[in-house]
Every structure is written in C-alpha cells, then in structure tokens.
Amino acid sequence: MRKExxxxxxxKLRNSLTESxxxxGSHAIALGALNLPIWHAEVFHIFLSISEKKEVDTRFLISLLQERGKQLIVPRMAPGRTLEHFSLTPETRLIINAWGIPEPSGGNPVSPEIPEVIxxxxxxxxxxxxRVGYxxxxxxRFLEQARAGAIRVGLSLFGPVEHIEGLHPGDVPMDYCITPEQAYAFS
Known part of the structure; x- marks a missing residue:
C-alpha cells in the first residue's frame, strides 16, 4: 500500500480503539522495550503522546526509563517543520500546543545529536x-540530524504491513519497532 x-x-483502525x-497495548509495549538491547544507553528521546489521536501512551515507558535513572529528552515543534529538543525533568512544565501535542514550555534546547535511543x-x-507518520x-528531519548510531525504535499498537510503497529518499528506517505482541528487529 502507498503511504496515503x-x-x-x-x-481508522486507531479510531476504533477503546481507552482500555x-x-x-501501551503497557505491553513498555514491557516489550525491556527485551531490547538499549538499556546500556543513558540518554533517551521520547515523544509525548497525543491522546486525541489515540497514540501509544508513552507514560508507561517514561516511568520505566525514569526508574532506571535514564536522561529523557522530549520534542517541541519549531518553525520550518522541525523539532527542538529539551530535557524532561520533574521541573519541566508541559503545555498543550495548538495541535494537541504536549510540549515543554521552556528550557534550554538540547542538540539532536545527544540522544542514544530515539x-x-x-x-x-x-x-x-x-514507517508512515502523519x-x-x-x-x-530529526533522524537525519541525530547522532550516527542512535538506536531508532518505533512504537505501534498494530503489527506491520508487508511493504510500504512510495518511500522517499529522506525516509529513515528504524532499528526496532515494538507492538503489544512483539518487538521487530530490522538491523
């Protein structure tokens, strides 16, 4: 199938999901992350979920990372369809932007080359x-700027399709993708 x-x-599939x-699924995905060879890393980049879009709820994974003393970095949308990156600490104030995305409201930007796992x-x-995003x-664009060797991990409530048609030269493959049922390795 083509991206569109x-x-x-x-x-449509996501819209049919219940909160339960x-x-x-999100809890199972977080537990699935425990089986990936990523826990040697210290700095993790993680998105903050858009509940209205029925995304994977990353709060479970954030809790696991915090329990293990990992440094967390979260994105904020910036001009030019880019992302800025900020440390997530207990003091970080989050706001909901115009698109319903939770973002840090302040702080000092962190280089996109810092995260070891994304x-x-x-x-x-x-x-x-x-992957197909929005x-x-x-x-x-962020993955093109990320450090060489950063481990790229997708999070999905659904399993894979056979093949995505219409890929672009800028599409960057993931190393892993975790679903509630299993983790897929690609590298």
Whole structure:
C-alpha cells in the first residue's frame, strides 16, 4: 500500500480503539522495550503522546526509563517543520500546543545529536523497518540530524504491513519497532 492509503487505514483502525485497548497495548509495549538491547544507553528521546489521536501512551515507558535513572529528552515543534529538543525533568512544565501535542514550555534546547535511543511515533510500519507518520516530515528531519548510531525504535499498537510503497529518499528506517505482541528487529 502507498503511504496515503496506509495513513487513512491506520487512522481508522486507531479510531476504533477503546481507552482500555490503548492502555493495555501501551503497557505491553513498555514491557516489550525491556527485551531490547538499549538499556546500556543513558540518554533517551521520547515523544509525548497525543491522546486525541489515540497514540501509544508513552507514560508507561517514561516511568520505566525514569526508574532506571535514564536522561529523557522530549520534542517541541519549531518553525520550518522541525523539532527542538529539551530535557524532561520533574521541573519541566508541559503545555498543550495548538495541535494537541504536549510540549515543554521552556528550557534550554538540547542538540539532536545527544540522544542514544530515539522512540518514534508512527501510524504504520513495514517488515523492512520503514514507517508512515502523519506526513509532516518532522521525525524524518530529526533522524537525519541525530547522532550516527542512535538506536531508532518505533512504537505501534498494530503489527506491520508487508511493504510500504512510495518511500522517499529522506525516509529513515528504524532499528526496532515494538507492538503489544512483539518487538521487530530490522538491523
């Protein structure tokens, strides 16, 4: 399927999920992360979930990372369809932006080259590790700026499709994707 078709299909699937489906799936995804070879890293980038879009609830994963003393970095949308990155600490004040996305309201930006592991939002992914997002290219641009060797981990409430048609040269494959049922490795 082409990206546009996958976006529509998986948005429809997401809209059919109950709050219980999302919470149970998100909890299973967080537990699945424990089995990945990422825990040697110290700095993790993680997105803050948009509940209205029925995204994976990253609060479970954030709690696991904090319990293990990991440094967390979260994104904020910036001009030019880019992301700025900020440390997430107990003092971080979050606000909801105009698109319903929780973001840090202040702080000092952190270089996109700092995170060792990057958790990536997505709508769909394929067996080669490519993903379909919302179409803005924010994460594609971020992943191009990220440190060489940063581990890219997608989080999805649904399993993979066979193949995504219509990939662009800027599409960056993931190393792993975690679903409630299993973790997929691509590298």
């Amino acid at each position: 078709e996958l976006r529509l299909h998986f948005q 489906d999302i919470q149970n 958790f990536i939002p997505l709508l769909a992914f394929d067996l080669q590790g490519y 179409g803005g290219g924010y994460y594609d």
